[in-house]
Amino acid sequence: MNHILSTDIPTLLFGFVFYYPFFMAWLWMLGGLIYFVAYERHDDFTHPDFTQAETPRISIIVPCYNEEPNVREVIAHLQNLNYPNYEVLAVNDGSHDRTGEILNELVEQYPSLMAIHQDKNQGKAVGLNTAAQLATGDFILCMDGDALLDPNALHFLVSHFIDNPQIAAVTGNPRIRNRTSLLGRMQVGEFSSTVGLIKRCQQVFGRLFTVSGVIALFRKSALEEVGYWSVDMLTEDIDISWKLQTHGWEIRYEPRALTWILTPETLVGLYRQRLRWSKGGVQTVFKYFPAMFTPRNRMMLPLFCEYVVSIFWAYCMAFAFVLMFADLFFPLPIKWQISVVPVWNGMVLGVTCLLQLLVSCLIDRRYDRGIMKCYLWTIWYPLMFWLINVVTSLVAVPSVLLRRHGARAVWVSPDRGIQHGKSDHRNISKKLP
Secondary structure, X not given: OHHHHOOOHHHHHHHHHHHHHHHHHHHHHHHHHHHHHHHHOOOOOOOOOOOOOOOOOEEEEEEEOOOOOOHHHHHHHHOOOOOOOEEEEEEEEOOOOOHHHHHXXXXXXXXXXXXXXXXXXXXXXHHHHHHHHHOOOOEEEEEOOOOEEOOOHHHHHHHHHHHOOOEEEEEEEXXXXXXXXXXXXXXXXXXXXXXXXXXXXXXHHOOOOOOEOOEEEEEHHHHHHHOOOOOOOOOHHHHHHHHHHHOOOEEEEEEEEEEEEOOOOOHHHHHHHHHHHHHHHXXXXXXXXXXXXXXXXXXXXXXXXXXXXXXXXXXXXXXHXXXXXXXXXXXXXHHHOOOOOOHHHHHHHHHHHHHHHHHHHHHHOOOEOOHHHHOHHHHHHHHHHHHHHHHHHHHHHHHHHHOOOOOOOOOOOOOOOOHHHOOOHHHOEOOOO
């Protein structure tokens, strides 16, 4: 025991706990800036004036589970898109509220809307698969039942497919519209500094870990080739991204394709959402581990390794906390002692995280004119993000290992934030032509 306590394990452990988030933050900033300079800086918000005869038909699928407060607004919003050739299919997946009744009323109001009713909760993937079989479009847009799609989003998404037949999916840029609470404002910065910045960085390296389930346009023939969405995966968006890319297809990120979404504004709701994301990520790396040994998937290997390392980091961080509390009751050798916030390390890491937030917010202010108002609130974000990452990772791994193989992933009613305090997305989005 004395030999173990005298080794360099503490140095390696504490070094890894500090340097991993430090290194990743700088990598994300570098990749995001390269993407911005190379691809995004000169982009404008104009789009070609397509006619219905020359534009591909798009089928918009809106899976709904207990979306009574939002579905009427979402469907009405979809009737005013600046795209001439699309249909809307709304799937009521066994909702327990008035979602189904409202959809039936909306069908009478909007002839382009088709409502699909499933008797019981079968999960988002089943709803997507059902609607995809009925879709008449060559491309399928998947979104959530709380999302308000920007009127020009379809133009920006579909333009990627025109010149490249190898592209299977293009994902857009989710923006937060409920900003009345601290958690809501913190997530505004998070969606820029992690979701947006990381996707830009990953695009530079050629592969995306996942499309955003709230806005992703798919080539229907690619979905048919891979067998559509897997019904046993907790995060169908992560799984379909890996399924397509391991079959040789490509995925793109389009930051101009905006959608305005509601996010959890309670700690319980946020924890449940992030735990589901974490479980889905763990499921995915287990499922596609064998595929990493094939030459075709060598470009997926960095994504795979980074996710595995992030899980390992979470366990190392948890172990460091255990040592910190153990030292309060059983004094440890100096090499094994750790403070709550190391003075030098903590300051450097904190400044790095705030710089990452600043870089991402400056990039995204082109699309979200209210984003800098939330910057001061995001000083709490690094602490929340990394701590919740630790907890959800610790829980996710054993949960996935103990989960019954092949069990269907069904809906759980999401936390859509403080409904009465939703910010009007029209007041915070850029005015696009």
